[in-house]
Each structure stands twice: as structure tokens, then as C-alpha cells.
Amino acid sequence: xxxxxxxxxxFPNKGIxxxxxxxxxxxxxxxxxxxxxxxxxxxxxxxxxxxLEILEKSELENAEANCPHYGxxxxxxxxxxxxxxxxxxxxxxxxxxxxxxxxxAEDIFEGxxxxxxxxxxxxxxxxxxxxxxxxxxxxLGMHKRGxxxxxxxxxxxxxxxxxxxxxxxxxxxxFRAQDIPFYHRMRHExxxxxxxxxxxxxxxxxxxxxxxxxQEICAGESCVNETALLDGWKEQLLALELxxxxxxxxxxxxxxxxxxxxxxxxxxxxxKDYFYEELLGLKFRISPFSFFxxxxxxxxxxxxxxxxxxxxxxxxxxxxTVYDLYSGTGTIAQILSPAAKHVIGVEIVxxxxxxxxxxxxxxxxxxxxxxAGDVLKVLDSIEEKPDFIVLDPPREGIHPKALEKxxxxxxxxxxxxxxxxxxxxxxxxxxxxxxxxxxxxCCVDMFPGTVHxxxxxxxxxxxxxxxxxxxxxxxxIEMQASRLASLLAQKPDDTIxxxxxxxxxxxxxxxxxxxxxxxxxxxxxxxxxxxxxxxISQVKRKCGIEVGENYNLPKSENARVPQCPKEKEDAIKAAxxxxxxx
Numbered sequence: 001x002x003x004x005x006x007x008x009x010x011f012p013n014k015g016i017x018x019x020x021x022x023x024x025x026x027x028x029x030x031x032x033x034x035x036x037x038x039x040x041x042x043x044x045x046x047x048x049x050x051x052l053e054i055l056e057k058s059e060l061e062n063a064e065a066n067c068p069h070y071g072x073x074x075x076x077x078x079x080x081x082x083x084x085x086x087x088x089x090x091x092x093x094x095x096x097x098x099x100x101x102x103x104x105a106e107d108i109f110e111g112x113x114x115x116x117x118x119x120x121x122x123x124x125x126x127x128x129x130x131x132x133x134x135x136x137x138x139x140l141g142m143h144k145r146g147x148x149x150x151x152x153x154x155x156x157x158x159x160x161x162x163x164x165x166x167x168x169x170x171x172x173x174x175f176r177a178q179d180i181p182f183y184h185r186m187r188h189e190x191x192x193x194x195x196x197x198x199x200x201x202x203x204x205x206x207x208x209x210x211x212x213x214x215q216e217i218c219a220g221e222s223c224v225n226e227t228a229l230l231d232g233w234k235e236q237l238l239a240l241e242l243x244x245x246x247x248x249x250x251x252x253x254x255x256x257x258x259x260x261x262x263x264x265x266x267x268x269x270x271x272k273d274y275f276y277e278e279l280l281g282l283k284f285r286i287s288p289f290s291f292f293x294x295x296x297x298x299x300x301x302x303x304x305x306x307x308x309x310x311x312x313x314x315x316x317x318x319x320x321t322v323y324d325l326y327s328g329t330g331t332i333a334q335i336l337s338p339a340a341k342h343v344i345g346v347e348i349v350x351x352x353x354x355x356x357x358x359x360x361x362x363x364x365x366x367x368x369x370x371x372a373g374d375v376l377k378v379l380d381s382i383e384e385k386p387d388f389i390v391l392d393p394p395r396e397g398i399h400p401k402a403l404e405k406x407x408x409x410x411x412x413x414x415x416x417x418x419x420x421x422x423x424x425x426x427x428x429x430x431x432x433x434x435x436x437x438x439x440x441x442c443c444v445d446m447f448p449g450t451v452h453x454x455x456x457x458x459x460x461x462x463x464x465x466x467x468x469x470x471x472x473x474x475x476x477i478e479m480q481a482s483r484l485a486s487l488l489a490q491k492p493d494d495t496i497x498x499x500x501x502x503x504x505x506x507x508x509x510x511x512x513x514x515x516x517x518x519x520x521x522x523x524x525x526x527x528x529x530x531x532x533x534x535x536i537s538q539v540k541r542k543c544g545i546e547v548g549e550n551y552n553l554p555k556s557e558n559a560r561v562p563q564c565p566k567e568k569e570d571a572i573k574a575a576x577x578x579x580x581x582x
Contacts, residue, residue, distance in 0.1 A: 003055065006033045011093040011421055013077060013451040017049065024049045028077055028145075031089070032058030060085050066119065067158040074145040076159065076449035087112050087445060090453040094443050097425045102438045112443035112453070113305060116297040120161040121448065123199055123277070124294050126261055127154075127168060129175075129182035129192040138182060140172040140195060148526060149185075159449060163242045164197055167208060171195055174236050178229065179219040183212075185259055186528060191217050193254055194261050196288055198275075201296040204244035205275035208237060209288045211252045211261055234269050247275040250288060257527055257567055258574030263289055280304070282334055284359050291329050291352040298446040302454055303335055305442055306390070306415055309458040313388055313413045314339035320387035325375050325406070330356030330368065332390055332417075337365045344386075345370040346378045348544050374544055376402040389414040397423030400430070407434045416457040424455055437462045514579035522578060527571040535564035539572040543582055 004017035006029045015029030017037070026037045026049040034056035037049035061080040065071070070079050078086045091112040098105040115121055130151030132139045141154035155169045175192060183190035194211040210233065217224040234249050248271035256262045266273060266288070274287045280300055286292055293299035314320055319341050324333040327345030329352050337343050337360075345368065347353050353372040360368040371378050376399050389411050391398065397420065398406070406414075407430075414436075418424035428438060440458040447453075514522075516533045523531050564572070576582045 001036055001038055001052065002049065003034065003036050006031050006035060006058070009089065009093070011090075011097065011451070011453075019047070022047060026051050029054075030058050030061060030078065030081060032060055068156050069142075069152055069154050072144060073142050073152050073154055073157070075142065077451050079158075079449040083114075083118050083448060086448060087114065090445060090451075091443050094421045094441075094453060094455055097421045098428075098438075098441055101425050101429045101432070102441070105438075105441065108438065108440055110440060110442040112445055113301050115295060115445045115448050116301065117295075118448045119158045121295045121298060122159050122164075123201055123296050124292070125157075125160055125164055125197050127195040127197070128259075129194065131182070138172060138176045138180075138192075140168055140175075160197075161199070161243070163199060163206060163244050166240050166242060167197055167206075167237065168195065170236050170240055171210075171233065174233050178224070178232075180217060180224070180229070181219075185257070185526065188257060189215070191215055196252075196261060198286060198288065199244055200275050200277040200286065202278040203276055205247040206242065206244045207248050207250065207273070207275060207286075207288055208246065209250040209252050209266070211254050213255050214253050215255075230269055238270065246271060248272045252288070256570040257529075258570040258577070259526070260574055260577055261289075279331065280335055282331075282359070282363050284329070284331075285355075285362060289351070290355055291349065293331070293446070295446045298444065299331070302417070302444045302446060302456070303332060305444055305456045306332060306417060307335060309415055309440055309442075309456060310336070310388070310390075310413075321384055323382075323386040323389045325389065325391050326393045327356060327370065328352050328392070330360060330370055332392060333368050333370070334360055334363055334365055336390070337368050340367065340388075342384065343368045344382060344384065346375050346382075347372060348374050375399070376405070379405045385409060386411055388412075390417070391415065392417040393423070395420040395423060397427050403427060403430055407431065407436075410461060412461045414459050416459065418455045418457070419452065421453065421455050424457065428457065428459075431459060435462050436460065514575070514581065518579070519572065519575045522575040523568075523571045526574065529568055529571050531564075531568050531572055534562070535568055536572055538564045539569050539576070542569075543573065543576065545576070545581060 002019055004019055006015040006017055006026065008031050009015045009029060013027050015026045017024045017026050017035065024039060024047040026035060028051050029035055033054050035054055036052045038052060039047050039049045041048040062082060065079045067076060067079055070076060078089065081089065095105060095109050098109065127140050128143065128151055129138065129140050130149065131137065132144070132150055132152060139151040139153045141152045144150040144152050153172060155165055157165065180192055181190040182192045191212050193213060196209040196211065198207045217226055217229065230251055237246065237249055249269045250266050250273055251269055252266040253264050254262045255264060274285050277284050277286050277296060279296060280303060284292065314336060322336055322340045322343045324330065324343060324345040327333055327347045330345045333343045333345040333356070345356055347356065347370065350372045353370045356370040379402065386409055389406060389409065391414060416424065416427070432438065436459045438457055439460050442456050444454040444456065516536055519536050520531055523529050573582065
């Protein structure tokens with residue numbers, strides 16, 4: 001066992017502790033804390049430690065956390081820090097990363113913009129049914145820190161408002177009294193799975209969705225009538241005194257083995273299955289499974305920052321074509337619509353694209369088009385060339401080959417919105433090598449109390465548009481692509497030993513988020529199923545994840561290829577979500 005003082009915390013959540021002449025990374029810490037830990041990994045001059053105990057608080061911390069679940073629940077690591085200190089810490093982490101690749105980063109860094117709300121800011125929560133200890137009473141809430149199985153009933157959580165807490169409390173109390181079992185992931189038995197709650201900030205409408213299996217409901221030795229059970233739950237909810245109004249109470253069926261909220265059929269128990277939310281003067285229809293920023297007021301700050309950075313690049317003449325790449329539900333595209341001739345959004349998630357089309361119609365925006373597909377592939381099929389590009393990629397950043405295509409458009413300016421500054425750092429290095437100059441950098445705190453931060457960057461073109469990629473930039477892209485190719489070239493039975501730090505890795509593909517063996521191990525541990533590399537590659541292709549062109553394909557056209565069974569497919573998808581590949 002070791003002890004030491006946390007000297008600083010690097011993004012994301014990596015506390016640095018000096019032990020003799022070496023540095024040890026200890027997660028879930030705050031600068032200035034004295035901690036005890038054990039070193040559980042040491043390789044190639046790097047050491048990682050597992051936190052055992054916080055021996056002394058940092059001088060930066062408040063005396064007590066605002067939330068009673070702090071330290072037990074897996075979220076809100078920074079909650080004991082005053083909000084101004086949280087902002088300083090996040091801004092400092094991003095600036096340190098930017099200084100490594102942007103020559104004048106300190107001069108153009110504009111700090112961090114606050115979330116309008118420090119507490120009660122979330123507009124959506126997905127709670128899980130389970131037990132806090134094995135065979136304990138029914139729990140409903142979040143996973144305990146470091147545990148796949150134990151659930152903490154977060155009935156006093158501070159990142160949601162009081163309506164969420166009342167709904168959670170009433171729900172868990174009702175089903176405890178009825179002695180209704182939760183779904184056991186290993187045994188695939190039980191009824192209760194998840195509770196999804198959404199609330200519109202502007203209209204204060206609430207959607208409540210209970211996710212269950214279709215299994216027969218047994219309480220003790222007797223069976224329960226599902227209709228009567230759900231009617232009783234509905235009446236409990238409608239009797240609550242809430243600040244908002246319940247727009248709909250829903251029941252969704254989900255028999256997937258994956259530990260994720262999945263819609264296999266939804267019935268309306270009360271009201272309707274949607275509500276409307278407003279964002280920067282635009283109206284959005286939200287259903288239980290819609291893709292939407294989970295901090296509505298924070299999203300307004302984020303998008304206002306992006307719009308401010310775009311500034312004069314788009315004018316009232318509306319003569320320019322804008323690409324909104326990784327567009328989600330098209331919020332940015334619709335915000336830019338009045339100042340553009342044509343906005344084209346590209347998003348890989350089909351449900352998000354359908355929502356974007358619906359919302360554009362709702363807001364009577366006729367110059368927005370949305371395409372479902374991988375940016376890497378879709379860019380080749382769009383005939384209309386962009387004058388301006390907005391990039392809002394997922395956490396892993398932009399695929400190197402997609403980034404190469406984006407650079408070749410040679411647009412004068414582009415905006416990059418990033419939810420992971422280490423990925424942003426890597427992509428900016430390539431963009432700058434191609435003549436782009438970083439003009440402005442600003443952070444936006446969308447999730448107070450947590451380690452997460454958004455970053456907005458404005459880039460301008462300072463090279464001849466007609467030139468090809470220069471040697472340095474081409475070499476960087478080739479290096480990133482070769483890393484992907486080296487993994488994709490492995491045969492299914494090959495065994496490789498690797499040591500990758502995903503937060504510092506240059507390659508962006510989901511292929512590098514987890515190895516095939518890690519996916520196999522997760523599926524075996526969580527679901528008790530053995531899956532092959534063939535099945536994993538089949539599911540990856542089905543989900544639109546890049547896999548080598550010939551990886552695990554049959555050697556001849558007539559070869560019989562076994563197809564992944566549904567149960568194993570769901571388990572693999574759960575693993576992909578766990579490793580942030582979906």
C-alpha cells in the first residue's frame with residue numbers, strides 16, 4: 001500500500017501522485033488530497049494505482065458534499081469542490097492539452113463558460129432496478145462505483161430536480177410493497193428493469209417510462225396481474241404533488257439480454273408518448289428515446305458559443321452551404337439554417353436523423369437536409385460542396401480517413417465542438433499541419449460536478465485551397481490509419497499483448513476502444529456466454545462500426561458461415577456500449 005498527495009489531475013479524471021521518483025495515476029481524486037492506494041499496474045515506466053481511501057481532504061474542497069450519495073454512486077467526482085474551483089480545474093486541464101499542440105493557446109483561450117444551473121440541470125435520467133447488496137431490498141437508481149451489479153437508490157440525487165426524486169421514491173416504494181422482482185442479468189429472470197424519466201425545462205412537461213421484461217410476474221408464490229399492477233403504479237404517480245405536469249406514463253417491453261434500455265414495444269398507460277422542448281427559439285418534439293442534450297440550458301450556452309464563433313462567416317444573404325457533420329438530431333443545423341442557403345447534416349444513428357427531419361419540419365425550416373450514414377462513407381456521395389463545416393463528433397473524435405476528406409474541401413473556416421479534449425488535441429494537430437489556424441478556444445461546462453467538459457474551437461484556413469495535403473499532414477493521417485490497419489490485419493486466432501492508454505491514443509476508430517478479447521471477457525463475465533471473433537465482427541458490421549474489409553469473411557463464396565444468435569448479438573451490443581463503441 002502507498003500514500004501520497006495528489007499533485008494535479010489530468011483529463012479525464014487522472015490524479016497524479018509522486019511515489020519516490022515515479023508518477024502514479026490514481027483516478028477519482030482531487031488536487032491536494034492525501035490518498036492511500038495500491039499499484040495494480042506497472043509497465044513501460046507508467047504506473048496505475050487503485051484508490052483505497054482519501055486520508056485527508058484537499059484545501060480546495062468544501063467540508064461536505066451536497067449529495068448524500070457522493071462517493072458511493074459512480075458519478076459527480078468533483079461535487080466536493082466549490083463550483084468556481086471545478087471550472088478552474090476543467091479549464092486548466094483543457095488549456096494544458098491545447099498548449100501541447102496550439103502554439104499560441106494561452107493567448108486565444110477564452111476560459112470556460114458556466115452551466116446556468118449547478119444542480120438540477122439534467123432533463124433525463126435512466127434508473128436501474130436491482131439491489132444494493134446481494135438479496136437485499138429492491139433498489140432503484142445508479143450503479144455503485146466500481147460495480148456492475150450493485151445499485152444505489154439515489155432518491156436524494158442533486159443533479160435532477162425534486163420531481164425526479166419524488167417519482168423515483170414513489171416507484172421503488174410501490175414495487176417493494178408489491179414484492180415485485182427485478183431482472184437478474186445473469187439468470188435472465190425477473191420483471192423490473194429500468195425507469196426512464198424526462199422533463200422539459202421550458203414547458204415542465206414530464207414523461208415517465210417503466211421498462212420491464214414480458215416474463216410472468218411472480219410475487220412470492222403467487223402470480224400478479226400485470227394490468228392491475230401497472231394501473232396501481234400509474235395512480236401512485238398521478239397522486240404526486242409535482243412542480244411539473246405529467247404528459248405521459250408509459251410501459252416499454254424489453255427482453256434483450258443486454259443491460260441497456262431498449263424499446264421492443266411501448267404502450268401508453270396515461271396521456272401521450274412525447275412532449276415539446278424549446279431551445280434558442282426552436283421547438284423540438286421529445287419522445288422517451290429521442291436523442292437530445294441532457295442539460296437544456298447548458299446546451300443553449302454551448303450552441304450560442306458556436307453561433308458566436310461562426311459570426312460573420314455566414315451572413316444574411318444566405319448564400320453558403322453548410323455541412324453539419326455528426327449532426328445528431330440536427331440542433332446546430334437548425335440554428336444555422338436562417339443564415340445559410342443549404343444545411344446538410346450527416347449522422348450515423350438513423351433514429352436521430354428521423355428526429356432531425358421531424359424537428360426541421362416542426363420549425364418550418366425547408367433548407368435543411370439530413371443523411372443517415374457514416375461520415376467517412378457519406379462524404380463521397382454528396383455532390384454539393386460545403387462553404388463552411390461544423391464538426392461535432394463522438395468522444396473518440398474523427399476517423400483519420402474522414403478527417404482527410406474534410407481537409408480536402410479546403411473551406412475557409414470550420415467549427416469543432418468536442419466532448420473529449422484529448423481527441424480534439426489529436427485532430428487539431430492534423431488540421432494545423434494542413435494550414436488551418438486555431439483562432440479561438442472556449443470551454444463550456446455542461447455537467448457540473450462531473451469530470452466532463454465541452455470545448456468549442458474556431459479554425460480558419462491559411463493555405464492555398466488548391467494544394468494537396470502537405471507531407472507532414474499526410475504522414476500523420478497515414479500513421480493513424482496504419483494503427484487501425486495493424487489491428488484489423490490480425491487473424492481471429494492471433495494472440496497479441498498490447499498496452500494502450502485510450503485517453504492518449506492517436507487513433508480514433510472504435511476498433512481501438514476495446515480488443516476482441518476484452519469484448520469476449522466482458523460478455524462471458526456479464527452474461528455467461530462465450531462468443532467468437534466472427535460473431536463480434538458480424539455485430540460490429542451490423543452496428544456500422546468499422547471492421548477490416550476482409551476481416552472474418554469466408555475464404556470462398558460458397559463457404560457456410562454461422563450467424564450470430566440473437567441472444568449473443570444482444571450481449572455483444574451491450575459490451576460495445578460498455579466500451580463506448582456504440
